[in-house]
Amino acid sequence: MKKPALLAILPNAWNGLWQTRLTDGTIDLIRFGKRPYDPPEIDYVLSFRPPQGLLKTLPNLKACFSMGAGVDGFFAYGDYPAEVPLVRFSDDTLSAEMAQYVLMHALVHHRGQRRFDAAQSAHVWAQAMLPRRTEDTRIGIMGAGVIGTFAAEMFVKLGFPVASWSRSRKTLPGIESFAGADELPAFFARTDIVVCLLPLTPGTQGILNAAAFAAMPAGGFVVNVARGGHMVIPDLIAALDSGHLSGAVLDVFETEPLPEGSPLWSHPKVTVTPHIASISQPRVAADYVMDGIAAFERGERPANIVEFGRKY
Numbered sequence: 001m002k003k004p005a006l007l008a009i010l011p012n013a014w015n016g017l018w019q020t021r022l023t024d025g026t027i028d029l030i031r032f033g034k035r036p037y038d039p040p041e042i043d044y045v046l047s048f049r050p051p052q053g054l055l056k057t058l059p060n061l062k063a064c065f066s067m068g069a070g071v072d073g074f075f076a077y078g079d080y081p082a083e084v085p086l087v088r089f090s091d092d093t094l095s096a097e098m099a100q101y102v103l104m105h106a107l108v109h110h111r112g113q114r115r116f117d118a119a120q121s122a123h124v125w126a127q128a129m130l131p132r133r134t135e136d137t138r139i140g141i142m143g144a145g146v147i148g149t150f151a152a153e154m155f156v157k158l159g160f161p162v163a164s165w166s167r168s169r170k171t172l173p174g175i176e177s178f179a180g181a182d183e184l185p186a187f188f189a190r191t192d193i194v195v196c197l198l199p200l201t202p203g204t205q206g207i208l209n210a211a212a213f214a215a216m217p218a219g220g221f222v223v224n225v226a227r228g229g230h231m232v233i234p235d236l237i238a239a240l241d242s243g244h245l246s247g248a249v250l251d252v253f254e255t256e257p258l259p260e261g262s263p264l265w266s267h268p269k270v271t272v273t274p275h276i277a278s279i280s281q282p283r284v285a286a287d288y289v290m291d292g293i294a295a296f297e298r299g300e301r302p303a304n305i306v307e308f309g310r311k312y
Helices: 012-018 092-110 113-121 146-157 181-189 210-215 233-241 282-297
Strands: 005-009 028-031 044-047 063-066 139-142 162-166 175-179 193-196 220-224 245-250 270-272
Touching: 044 282, 063 282, 092 113, 092 146, 092 193, 092 220, 092 245, 139 146, 146 162, 146 175, 162 181, 175 181, 181 210, 210 233, 233 245
Parallel strands: 005 028, 005 044, 044 063, 139 162, 139 193, 162 175, 193 220, 220 245, 245 270
Antiparallel strands: none
16 A cells, blocks of 8 residues: 655754654655655645745645644645645644743833843943833733634733734733734834734735834834744834834744845844744654554544735
8 A cells, every 4th residue: 555655845943843753654754855766755745935836847746734833835836736735733832932032022021121231331330221111111012813822821820911913803911902904003002012923914915014013102012923924124214213113023034044145143132043943843744744644544624724815
């Protein structure tokens, strides 16, 4: 009996992934670019962003697995075969790590830590620089999915006023809900620290733009850990340079690695990290793929299948 064939299209940095269930003999693992294959033999694909046109060459493709929680890479070229199920990666550890990252940077800003860093460099005992009261720093979470809800609940526990914005209305204890495009300006207007955790879709592309920043209170702060496509970089830099925004933390970019010539590297109000807010653990990811393949082979549908209309 033929083993299910999985075509894995992943960076070389993920070599540790192969020393897991993917190599236990249950499936035929084919690493893209490392071994030739006959397109009709491929049953499944694992990737972040398959090469343009590749999936259309696989006539017997049963399903694709995204190596991350976001699936925009599969829709980047507009050629994803709609009849093929796409499964996104979901893991509680990812949610916790993302929330930790968001919380860390929000607290660094809220407590004014960068001012104390500067005071230390100047050998100044700056005890008079008190942080804002917690109840005066309003957190706004864009995206009320698993990760967004997890992060919002952590802020609530610390006493921050928290609101979420999403495509549809959510009911979450202690969290004010804004929904739809009509309520977006009001969401930004009540938010001192915006955290973007949205999926990247045609409706959210460029959502962090000049209008959004202008609607925020003076001194607003932005954290983007979702996708680079959410942020209009020239608008962000203009808002920072004008003094309306006080800073930004960016972990994701439209071009990665971030080009050497990007002004974000040296902007004094921007913190850049290399898409590390949360990293898929190879062993957990391998289990997710293998369990999903087993479900499809039994004629079942695993959890976290993407809705094509929403693209997440």
